[in-house]
Amino acid sequence: MRQKSVFLPTMREVPADAEAVSHKWLVKGGFIRQLSAGVYSFLPLGRRVLRKVEAIVRHEMEQTGAQEVLLPAFQPADLWQQSGRYEVYGPELVRLQDRNGREFVLGPTHEEVITQLVGQEISTYRKLPVTLFQVQTKFRDERRPRFGLLRCREFVMKDAYSFDSDWEGLDRTYQAMYEAYHRIFERSGLEFRAVQADAGAIGGEGGTHEFMAIAESGEDDVVTCSSCDYAANMEKAISHEAALVEADKKRLTRDQAEDGLQAAAEQFHTPGLRTIDELVAGLEIGHDGLIKTLIYLADGKPVAVLVRGDHSINETKVLNALQAVTLTLADSDTVRTVTGAGTGFAGPIGLAIPLLVDLEVAQMKAGIAGANETDYHVRHVVPGRDFSLERTGDFRNVEVGDRCPSCEHGELRTIRGIEIGHVFKLGTKYSEKLGAQFVDSTGETKPIIMGCYGIGISRLLSAIIEQHHDENGMIWPSAVAPYDVHLIPVSTQDSLQMDVAENLYAQLQAAGIDVLLDDRDERLGVKLKDSDLIGIPIRIVVGKGVADGQVEWKLRGGSGAADRMAITDVLAAVQGSMRG
């Protein structure tokens, strides 16, 4: 394509609202424009990258035997009521009425539609397994859309859904998808990790992994081990200690005789010491001597969650333990009603609500806790003796330095990531609710066993740039670049340069290579600046060297100066570079 004709509105200034690097470059480079908060138009270069990513995803999906479909965005609300998600999904679900007042939603995902569809059409194990996928536009009314394409209200997603007759089949399909995802992200030039994740609202009794692109700017914490390949997201990550208890390899027992020898719990005056840090400073003790008690509303009912003063609560683990749908920190009125005290003085002793006690609190000899009386705490609080340990479990986030649950000797650490994909074993959650059943080989009727598999296609553009950029702009990996070659004559007035450029343009295009020819009547400096900005992998400058049969060759991702290259070597060099 000739650059003069391309709708490529690059900007001189950095857009003011761009918080993420990828957002900045995508807008500055003329790849996208915002229409409304979290709603973007893809301009020609952005669309080209999107299509390259789509092609990779399609190819790898089809390699697994998955078949492409296209499902509607405009979905009847009653389907969502049947699955139970109409109420649960919250304000992220876009709801609307048609002209007859019938309720609809705009699909944020397609479990309901596809489960109903497959349930209606497949009734025997002979037609299973089947995996269907689509590349389609999703709608989620995010509370706070931001970071350009990273958190949008309208976005392009690849979603796949598998249907198997047994769990072994699902395991095989899941593994095939897991491997296809690795190939997709590798081909897209991403550094990523597959991490254990929590099933969350989408639910399902099986396993689930998130694929995380490693990036400083990521919104998610990924927990990894210093020694083995353990990786989990923060919601899911557990310490070695918790893993032992979970695996029933360790029982939490307390020596009640020893507990009895501890000093009796004793209330003391702590005026104005509301926070853990204030207590640590005021009482001159360590964080790990404190018991932190927070009051939550789980599905509207108050519960107390206890973790050690140096730990933070993992709300996902609390939600899962309670099998609750919503969990919110209680407001100060509720705290006062429940504890009789102002915020900051809650403690376990005498509370008439369920106490969820973290494992490491349950193992404290004694600690300081709130007294449920404003400006008072209690010391010598002994777990088990002074409050119930009936609901003990892993309720905290892992901390840097915790021992790894997998290899048992490495230390956990955290890196930041951008979620780019997600694979779920859904099991029968949707097939049961939506009546997607089949008759197995013995004549028995069973719900179909499902999996679902998503990739944020438009989000991938941002993730790739977060990993591939420098101070001058984007650096597109070859497989997803909007063009393969940026061909830049120094002077459009120089007929020899233009002849060489036009010949190369024709020659490369004839070989199936995507070339952007900068035929603009601009100074070389402007052209090179734009070239760095839009980040096409191979840059060929056609300048005075043509008199000696030479052009200048530079890889956008390479360092140092441009190389001189014989014009006759260009095609082979481009082909070699693209293969590499």
Next chain:
Amino acid sequence: MRQKSVFLPTMREVPADAEAVSHKWLVKGGFIRQLSAGVYSFLPLGRRVLRKVEAIVRHEMEQTGAQEVLLPAFQPADLWQQSGRYEVYGPELVRLQDRNGREFVLGPTHEEVITQLVGQEISTYRKLPVTLFQVQTKFRDERRPRFGLLRCREFVMKDAYSFDSDWEGLDRTYQAMYEAYHRIFERSGLEFRAVQADAGAIGGEGGTHEFMAIAESGEDDVVTCSSCDYAANMEKAISHEAALVEADKKRLTRDQAEDGLQAAAEQFHTPGLRTIDELVAGLEIGHDGLIKTLIYLADGKPVAVLVRGDHSINETKVLNALQAVTLTLADSDTVRTVTGAGTGFAGPIGLAIPLLVDLEVAQMKAGIAGANETDYHVRHVVPGRDFSLERTGDFRNVEVGDRCPSCEHGELRTIRGIEIGHVFKLGTKYSEKLGAQFVDSTGETKPIIMGCYGIGISRLLSAIIEQHHDENGMIWPSAVAPYDVHLIPVSTQDSLQMDVAENLYAQLQAAGIDVLLDDRDERLGVKLKDSDLIGIPIRIVVGKGVADGQVEWKLRGGSGAADRMAITDVLAAVQGSMRG
């Protein structure tokens, strides 16, 4: 692909709700399924055809230099208020609120979004012309969705928008699109006509053509000439007489002296004769001796439209003459208020509302009209003498047998068509309203000159089937077929047959040919019935003939029995057939 694994739920019964042939075959053949009225899921075979059509459209768009973008469906209402279409569009426009109560619409088309986008980014003639297109999902809340993919609430469309600095540029772009549309529909195997059309609600001061696939089941009347290549849709078609008046080549003058010699208008009793047919039967006169007067509300205000008794009113022409936005037949209360009579007795004499008089009424010597009194008509009504001819024009639909406005000697006739594409010269309608201006080479600021160009991608599937089917199912043209070859071993138990089938499968696929291998353990009759139903162009049956190195070859669109063919000739034959 192996048919056993394909999600291809063919049906034995014809779906009860299918009104159109294409709807019936698409559902029966397992290509689509309805989710809600006018909302369809595309199953794997339907998706494959959709992708083939998309590829043809993309290729031809890019050949014209148009660049692909992707614009949001979720559009702020204020943009539509700015263009003035928020009010005008009516209940077909899907309206909704986001979580903050801000008004949005789901794009039924993208003039607003793209005009704003281009207006913001292009400010000089140097960046023009540019044409942008997308393949994207549209939403229109049709009053009566029907005919499967022909009238949907959610559908896939290719829409393109051109931006030029002058009208000559628009003419060139329009012509390029017009030609690209011909190539697209030809490649898709369609018999079609480009017909003159009315600009309608989307507006614009330039020309516009509709592309109509010829089909008995079409919802649109296409007017053609028996002798020349004149073609227009019914809204736009005019008679030779009207063309002369329009071109100012003929003036309508009446001989007032002669009018004065006519008998005076005379009221007479016509009890119960409300309709033209009742009058013709009751009075024993011809249709062409009657003046039909209908009361309409144009933007809420009453007007009377007069056509001869043998003609029908063309509401588009009335709308355009009045420059009104809405036109609806008046209800009986309004008719009584305006005429003082019950429905069926309206006439032009003494009416205090605007009278729009069709040309051919204006040329009647005298006629019979309603008396504006229930059960009475008036005879000897003389146009010009008895009612005003101030607003005379072409307000009727052409009739079969009217003289052609183009060649002036052929006779007009009508055929039925399905609208599959539409090209518009929009001019400055949107650029003025949305402030899309540029500075021309003389330094003058002007609105950009626009065109827009649509193709109903999903609708094309139906249009193709309406033209390509028989009593056994679909007959896909080669370029858009879900697979190129249907390879059918007679017995999956016969190892020789299966070896040959597998070898052919591998050989054809290696040559880039899409093959569906029917590996199902079904009787041959069932397989052939399914094969006819889904309509893959080339069918190769691998049966007992393999012992002699032969298979059976049949084109789905061909007649007669299958041919025997040497196995070694199959690849070349397939390639030859696909080229043909």
